Amino acid sequence: xxxxxxxxxxxxxxxxxxxxxxxxxxxxxxxxxxxxxxxxxxxxxxxxxxxxxxxxxxxxxxxxxxxxxxxxxxxxxxxxxxxxxxxxxxxxxxxxxxxxxxxxxxxxxxxxxxxxxxxxxxxxxxxxxxxxxxxxxxxxxxxxxxxxxxxxxxxxxxxxxxxxxxxxxxxxxxxxxxxxxxxxxxxxxxxxxxxxxxxxxxxxxxxxxxxxxxxxxxxxxxxxxxxxxxxxxxxxxxxxxxxxxxxxxxxxxxxxxxxxxxxxxxxxxxxxxxxxxxxxxxxxxxxxxxxxxxxxxxxxxxxxxxxxxxxxxxxxxxxxxxxxxxxxxxxxxxxxxxxxxxxxxxxxxxxxxxxxxxxxxxxxxxxxxxxxxxxxxxxxxxxxxxxxxxxxxxxxxxxxxxxxxxxxx
Numbered sequence: 310x311x312x313x314x315x316x317x318x319x320x321x322x323x324x325x326x327x328x329x330x331x332x333x334x335x336x337x338x339x340x341x342x343x344x345x346x347x348x349x350x351x352x353x354x355x356x357x358x359x360x361x362x363x364x365x366x367x368x369x370x371x372x373x374x375x376x377x378x379x380x381x382x383x384x385x386x387x388x389x390x391x392x393x394x395x396x397x398x399x400x401x402x403x404x405x406x407x408x409x410x411x412x413x414x415x416x417x418x419x420x421x422x423x424x425x426x427x428x429x430x431x432x433x434x435x436x437x438x439x440x441x442x443x444x445x446x447x448x449x450x451x452x453x454x455x456x457x458x459x460x461x462x463x464x465x466x467x468x469x470x471x472x473x474x475x476x477x478x479x480x481x482x483x484x485x486x487x488x489x490x491x492x493x494x495x496x497x498x499x500x501x502x503x504x505x506x507x508x509x510x511x512x513x514x515x516x517x518x519x520x521x522x523x524x525x526x527x528x529x530x531x532x533x534x535x536x537x538x539x540x541x542x543x544x545x546x547x548x549x550x551x552x553x554x555x556x557x558x559x560x561x562x563x564x565x566x567x568x569x570x571x572x573x574x575x576x577x578x579x580x581x582x583x584x585x586x587x588x589x590x591x592x593x594x595x596x597x598x599x600x601x602x603x604x605x606x607x608x609x610x611x612x613x614x615x616x617x618x619x620x621x622x623x624x625x626x627x628x629x630x631x632x633x634x635x636x637x638x639x640x641x642x643x644x645x646x647x648x649x650x651x652x653x654x655x656x657x658x659x660x661x662x663x664x665x666x667x668x669x670x671x672x673x674x675x676x677x678x679x680x681x682x683x684x685x686x687x688x689x690x691x692x693x694x695x696x697x698x699x700x701x702x703x704x705x706x707x708x709x710x711x712x713x714x715x716x717x718x
Contacts, residue, residue, distance in 0.1 A: 313495040314436035320486075320494045321385075321429040322448055324393055326456040327486050328423045331396060331479040332365075333460025335403075336544065336566060337559035338472040340552045345472075347409045352677035355549035357409060359670020361416045362545050366662035368420025373659075380428040381504050385435065386496045388428045393487035396422035400480035404473045435497035454577065458570035465563015472559065526641035528703040532696035533634060534657055536598065539692030541665025542605070543569070546673045546685050553673075553682050555614045568618060572625035581629045585636070591706040594633035598697040601627030605690035609683030637700075640707055 339361075343354040380388045399422060403415040429449065464475040551557040551565060584593050604624030611617050638654070669685045676684025 314497070316493060317432050317436055317495050317497050318448070320490055321389065321432045322452045324389060324425060324486055324490065325429050325449055326452040326459070327393070327482050328396070328425060329453050329456025330460040330463065331400060331419065331483060332423065333457050333566065333570075334464035334467070334475045334479050336461055336548050337464040337563040338468050338475055340549050340562075341559065342406075342472050343409065343412070346406070346412070351549055351553050352674045352682075355546055355670045355677070356674045357670075358549060359545050359666045359668075361413055362541075362666035362670075363663050364413055365416045365420040365423075366659060366666070368417045369423060370659040370663065372421040376425065376428055377431070380431055380498070384496045384498045384503070385428050385432045386490065386494050389425060389432075389494065390487055390490045392422045392425045392428075393483050393490060397480045397483035397487055400476045400483060404476035404480065432497050451574075454570065454574040458567050458574060461563045461566030461570065463563070465560040465567075468559035468563070526638055528699050529634065529638050529641065530654075530657070532699040532704075533638070533654065534661055535692045535699075536630065536634070536696040537658055537661035538665045538668060539605075539689035539696075540601075541661065542669040542672075542685050542689035545666035545669040549670075550673055550682060550685065551614075553677055554611070557614065561614070565614075565617065569621055569624075572621055573628045576625045576628040580626070581632055584629050585633055589707065590633045590636040590640075591700070591704070593629050594637060594700055595697060597627050597630030597633060598693055598700070600624060601630065602690045602693040602697060605686045605693065609686035609690070611683075634700075637704060637707070 339358055340351055340354060343349070343357050344351060347354060347357060349357070376388055376392065396419060399415055399418045403412065403419075406412050406415060433449070463478060467474040467478050547566065548562045551562050555561075557565070581593075584596070588596070600623055604620050604627065607620045607623075608617055611620065635654075669689065672685035672688045673682065676682050
């Protein structure tokens with residue numbers, strides 16, 4: 310029999326993966342769905358999609374603290390089951406969306422229901438000893454990667470039966486997971502560890518305060534934000550750009566996104582650790598950022614579909630930037646400030662997730678109307694290239710000698 314703690318971790322990992330599948334499964338069909346419902350061309354539809362993604366990110370940004378505090382009051386299980394149920398209902402309603410406004414409402418609700426990363430992390434913290442939590446939290450990243458591989462591919466395949474089919478599939482997966490959680494997910498928060506829910510604790514106003522306690526990390530934090538802004542170009546515009554540039558349908562778009570997800574997962578599993586150990590965080594970050602920026606430039610000028618598949622063999626190395634930059638950031642503060650630093654970074658990522666899709670979508674629409682639909686990728690390349698320059702010129706390379714934790718403030 311599976312231990313309750315292990316069962317809880319397995320079910321929340323499945324929930325995170327399904328959240329990401331639900332996000333990615335609709336991406337291949339958004340171009341055709343928005344153009345048809347809005348009676349507009351692809352360039353105009355890309356603008357609409359950018360605002361739609363921003364509404365999703367806004368909902369998650371504000372819902373995250375609320376769900377986390379509700380989980381501390383009522384337990385993790387009820388929050389996760391309610392969120393997954395709401396996500397299933399939302400996907401079913403999206404499958405019947407008659408207007409663009411309906412799609413916006415659906416994406417906003419999906420953002421609220423999908424803000425389960427916090428409660429899922431809390432389950433792992435509840436059930437895992439401190440010395441094993443880092444490895445267990447790494448499983449959340451793996452679940453995210455798996456979801457992003459499966460989601461677009463499944464969306465492209467199911468779109469063969471209609472542009473609404475991916476929403477129905479996502480609804481079915483979410484409903485199944487909600488039922489599994491309802492009947493098999495044990496409550497991991499002990500009654501004596503619960504605390505009252507206070508609305509004043511569930512806000513984001515003070516979310517950025519930790520960044521002012523991050524020592525001399527300011528240049529890195531600026532670079533991190535620009536990098537996140539640039540990276541938003543893929544989820545925000547890829548489906549629309551591929552339809553404009555190559556005339557790809559939902560199936561072709563889905564396979565291309567799955568290819569990116571697969572390469573990203575392979576790099577994370579087989580390359581990142583070895584590269585950091587051999588080259589150090591500073592050089593690894595520069596290589597990852599340069600690879601990402603160079604790939605974006607190549608994509609902007611690609612003339613055939615096979616070229617972007619080849620370019621991502623190089624662009625996959627961009628995945629090493631995240632752990633390398635996170636390592637560099639962690640060196641800028643002492644051991645007592647690591648938690649607040651990560652919390653501040655999470656808030657900054659949320660803002661980038663709101664602004665990035667708007668910037669990318671507007672760049673794509675502008676470029677498409679001025680005879681160069683690769684403009685969004687050049688803007689993203691410039692942002693990531695700026696991050697590369699900041700790290701190369703303003704961030705000192707860490708000393709090779711090991712330093713005790715907490716002595717590098």
